[in-house]
Amino acid sequence: MDALIPRPRQEPAPGAVHVPGWLDLDRQRELVGLCRTWANGPVPMRRVTMPTGGVMSVRSVSLGWHWLPYRYSRTADDAGGGAVAPFPEVLRTLGRDAVDAAYGDGSGASYEPDAALVNYYDDAAKMGMHQDREERVNAPVVSLSLGTTCVFRFGNTENRNRPWQDVHLASGDLFVFGGPSRFAYHGVLKTLPGSAPAGIGFEGRLNITLRQTGLG
Numbered sequence: 001m002d003a004l005i006p007r008p009r010q011e012p013a014p015g016a017v018h019v020p021g022w023l024d025l026d027r028q029r030e031l032v033g034l035c036r037t038w039a040n041g042p043v044p045m046r047r048v049t050m051p052t053g054g055v056m057s058v059r060s061v062s063l064g065w066h067w068l069p070y071r072y073s074r075t076a077d078d079a080g081g082g083a084v085a086p087f088p089e090v091l092r093t094l095g096r097d098a099v100d101a102a103y104g105d106g107s108g109a110s111y112e113p114d115a116a117l118v119n120y121y122d123d124a125a126k127m128g129m130h131q132d133r134e135e136r137v138n139a140p141v142v143s144l145s146l147g148t149t150c151v152f153r154f155g156n157t158e159n160r161n162r163p164w165q166d167v168h169l170a171s172g173d174l175f176v177f178g179g180p181s182r183f184a185y186h187g188v189l190k191t192l193p194g195s196a197p198a199g200i201g202f203e204g205r206l207n208i209t210l211r212q213t214g215l216g
Helices: 027-040 087-101
Strands: 011-015 016-019 059-063 066-067 071-073 115-121 127-130 142-148 149-154 165-169 176-177 184-190 205-211
Touching: 011 071, 011 165, 016 087, 027 059, 027 115, 027 205, 059 066, 087 142, 087 176, 087 205, 149 205
Parallel strands: none
Antiparallel strands: 011 016, 016 176, 059 115, 066 071, 115 205, 127 184, 142 176, 142 205, 149 165, 149 184
């Protein structure tokens, strides 16, 4: 389909870059296998309970630092208290390559991601508009999509209201946001069942988000 209807690189806002098809199918399958390993690690995938009592529809596992609303910890304080798995070197390298691919200015060399959040979406899951603001530095956020396509809403830095843009993130797509867009509100409106590439090896959507916490 991409050969018939090309999906060009986009910059929906200053500092925000969408690179379609950045990961080839072999690399996607490799990452799916790693996600399975991470999901069965010392802290298994779980649904996050928000301070309001609501439960997120996605299932998540953290690497490097354990994310809780709205802080990081080295232990899974909301999931049994186990030590979070180390941040994988393969993701550090991938994150640097991703920043270089997005910006093309050599800034990937200084990118030091130390936290990853792996989210699994079934056909009914979505993610409300939010900011990634628990980090102490404003280094870019790197997002990698695997499996089912989603409708990703990328908004402004002031509130959850317009202006925003809706972007289809397909399997293998890269989305990076930093600079003026680092603290933009964003979310996932829905997934599009049946849109995953043949041979990806699972049903649903996986999203790997890399962040540099600045926590030392």
